[in-house]
Amino acid sequence: MNKPLTLYELNIQIRDIIEETMSESYWVQAELSDVRENNGHCYMELIQKDERSNTPIAKARASCWRNTWMLIRPYFERVTGQTMHSGMKVLLQVHAQFHENFGFSWIIEDINPEFTIGDMARKRLEIIRQLKEEGVYDLQKELHIPMFAQHIAVISSETAAGYGDFCDQLINNDFGFHFATRLYPAIMQGEGVEQSVISALNRINEDIEQGVAIDVVVIIRGGGATSDLSGFDTLELAENVANFPIPIITGIGHERDESVLDMISHTRVKTPTAAAALLIENLMEVWQTVQSLEDRITSVVSDRIKREYQQLEHFSKTIPLQFAMLQQKNQFQLDTITNNLRPLLKRYMMQESHQLEMLGQRIKALDPQVLLLRGYSITLHDGKAVRDVKKLKSGDEIETRVAYGTIKSIVK
Structure with a gap:
């Protein structure tokens, strides 16, 4: 039996073998199961799952040292618009490294953001396809923002600048309209977005069932980076929004970004202040319509009253002449006509008086x-x-x- 090796000696041999036989770099596709940073370095847990059973079939550790990570990370986030997070598919350029004390690890040299963009697009298209198959993709579009939409439920971070801008815009509107806002706090960036927003929607739904007046829901997010939008691209959140019973307005992104949540909501605007402007404009249009109807009704009623008085004046002049002619011909016929005419005239006057009273009530309702x-x-x-x-x-x-x-x- 040969002399036993120490663990250190064995690991040195493994290190040498790996350095000699695997000296090249490799491009590898994998899914991130964990990402964490420490002292400027990035440490990743890579995983591959079986496409049919979704069970893991391969795992590995990967490390990106500070000098490389400082270059890779900003470029990746700028191109993809997202930070690296669990569940993301990535294409990494790596080389093998075995350390006698820390074991085996893949060392990351580069990351291809275009691959991740393609995977993100595929996921988004798959979510949209599934929503359409479920028949819920256009449900929000079928709802209507109420004419007097003044009771607003807001889903946002309480400390977000966008929430303050939204409230200021409503309070200081140029027309003096009154809006009542109710905040439902939620996490608006990072991995907790999905469940936090769903929880807020559930609380709003419970309040509606308890009789709380809510006309529309506004989901706003101001001041965050576009790299934090991944939480709004999930199937579960999209399904909750699509099936919500009242209109939902989103103002969570920027001009070039559109999440699945934006697509599924009733109305998508760019910013929180744009959401406030939309609500103010809606109420202004209603106010203008009310004023226009008031003017039209006043004009119609005035014309109708004038015509009725003209007819009454005409009758008052015609009836005595008819009586005089009938008296000349036959007093009996005159009495008969008089007896028949008076009830008809009285009934006609009562009908006209009733119509005038109804018109007066309509005018009063529009006072x-x-x-x-x-x-x-x-x-x-x-x-x-x-x-x-x-x-x-x-x-x-x-x-x-x-x-x-x-x-x-x-x-x-």
Whole structure:
């Protein structure tokens, strides 16, 4: 029996063999099961799964030293728009290394971002295909944002700058519209996005079932990097949004980025402030429609009343002449006609009076005072409604009418 080797001696031999027989670099496809950084170095756990059973069939460790990682990471994130995370498919250029103390590891020399982009695109297309097969891809598009959408549920990070911008835009809108926002905090970047946003949607749904007034949901994310958008490209989150009972507006990305969540939502805008502008514009269009209908109804009712009075005046002149002619011919016929005409005239007058009363009720329902009782206000200058702040100047006196009183102000 040969003299036994020490473990150190054996590992030295393995190291030498690997260095002699595997001195080349290799491009290898793998899935990341874990990624972590330490002291500027990056350590990855690589895995390959069986395509049919999804069970692991190969595992390995890979390391990227600081001097290489500092160059690879920014380029990869800039091209793919994402950070490396578990579940991502990557194409790595590696060479083998065996250390007598730390064992075997693949040393990363380069990473091909185009390969990952292709895999991300394939995953996104697969999610979209599955949503269409389930018949839910267009469900949100079939919903309608309510005319008076003023109760807004917001899913966002409480400390995000985008959330503050969104609220400021609604509060300080040029038309004085009132919006009631309710925040449902959620993680908006990193691996916890999916479950956090789903949890927020569930809380909103519970509140709706409890009778809380919510007209629309807004999912906003401002100030984050495009590399944090991967959490919005998941099947489970897309299914939850697609099946949600009220419209969802998203403002989570930037101009060139569109996630699966954007595609499945009711309306996608670029930024949180754009989401606020959309809600303000919706209410402004409703207000203009109400004003237009008020003017039309007032005009129609006025014309109808005028015609009715003209007809009554005509009848008042015609009936005495008819009576005079009938008296000349036959008093009996006159009495008969008079007895028949009076009930008809009375019934006609009652019908016309009822129609006038109904028209009066419609006018009353459209009385601006009713809108004031709902929380709106009207600002007047020289007795005329202010629709454009540019027409006011410093020192002008304005009058703001609310439901229970009038406020006079001086423009500064």
